[in-house]
Amino acid sequence: MRTPDHPTAPPRNILTPSTLNRLVRGLLEDALPLVWIEGELCNVSRPASGHLYFTLKDAGAQVRAAMFKPKSSWLRFKPADGMHVLVRARVGLYEPRGEFQLVAEHMELAGEGALRREFELLKAKLDAEGLFEPSRKRPLPRYVRRIGVITSATGAAIRDVLSVLRRRWPLVEVEVLPVPVQGREAPPAIAAMLRKASASARHDVILLTRGGGSLEDLAAFSDEAVARAVHASAIPVVSAVGHEIDFSIADFVADLRAATPSAAAELLVPDALALRRHLGQLAQRLQLLEQRRLQAQTQRVDHLFARLQAQRPQARLARDRERLEQLHRRLYGALREQARSRANRLDRLHARLLAQHPRQRLQLLQRRLAERERSLLQCMSHRLERARLTLRQSARALQAVSPLATLERGYAIVFDSDGRVLRTAKHSPPGTPLRARLADGELSLKVTDNP
């Protein structure tokens, strides 16, 4: 017998809903980290939040699931009720409601998953065989002459390719090698066309292309037979399948992969506009070179002509004439120069001469003359004074001895008619006129008797 409150029973571990749910959630997440589930979609809803809620079911059961932003916006298709999908999800629990649910990380259409798995398997296999070896990729010819385009004759891809080619490089020749690009008959048709094109050796390059589509649409280009035909092609193959994000096995095997048909066309041919520019530059260089060369030659000829001209007789004459005139000019110049220098010399001499004019000397002489005259006069007056003095002394002396003084004492002096003093009576016959000088005058006498 058991009672609920048996004393030896372990203490009851009482949980709250919250702790229970957290516990269960932890258990679930630990036990089932990531699972792949395939099933049918129902109750799909995408509220304004952007999260996606749906239920996955099969004939016997269903499970709720959520896919949160941003993963919900990365889906490559629009989920709708009834779709068969493959989901990768964590198993979890929505704690507030205690509901078991999946949190989806990835979702794809169920068939696609199979295709993708096939794709990955084939890719790994071919890679291992060395079909993707970068070393076996061939370069494209610089100027492609004829392109074989393996594609649908009615698709968007051929339109895009032709439009780019027409714009960039209309010199190229295009052969459209029509093939179905999807469906079961596509892979063998594509592979056969690749083999035929390769064998025909008509083209410089093969473009294998189709426009975008679902993974299933593009499946023909991931077919093994197609891949092997690309690999076996004797002609370089460019592959452009779908859009940027799409890759096909053919892309990996091809010598060159382009993101889109248009991009492939751009890779295949040069740009006529750029080439035109290049051509223009070449022509310009050519013109310039020729022009320079001609200029150099012309200049050389001109130069020689000028030198030749310089040697003409007329030119020599002209040169001599000019030389003559120059000499003439120099001669006159020299003469003029000489005359001028003589005139200068004359002027200088004249000035010196003027400086020597007698007027100057005359004044000097006059001054000297005046001086001499003055000294002469002085000298003269001195002499006169002295003579006068001497005379006065002499006069006094004379006075002392003067006969006149004797006369005063009564004597007379007798002179003959000749004025001679008569010192003898002899020679004076009677009648001889004589003169007697007395102190106070003279008397005329006549001899009357002479014994």
Add this chain to the structure above:
Amino acid sequence: MAKPAPAPAETPSVADFEHSLDELEQLVARMEGGELSLDESLASFERGIGLYRHCQQALDQAELRVRLLLDPDAPDDAEPFESES
């Protein structure tokens, strides 16, 4: 729009263009080397201008030739290809 193309062997216009352009480039380089006589230089210049005109003309007159070839082994059966625009 592509015009009906002539027989394939008739106008190797790309090859022609390519050769002309290569020759023109070599010719200009040779002239730039400056080791040509006057005669050679004049001849090269005329040839160069001719090549230039030829290339220009090729570009001016080129029209994309597109044909639909169902079987690469039977190129004579090719038909003009009209892509709907």
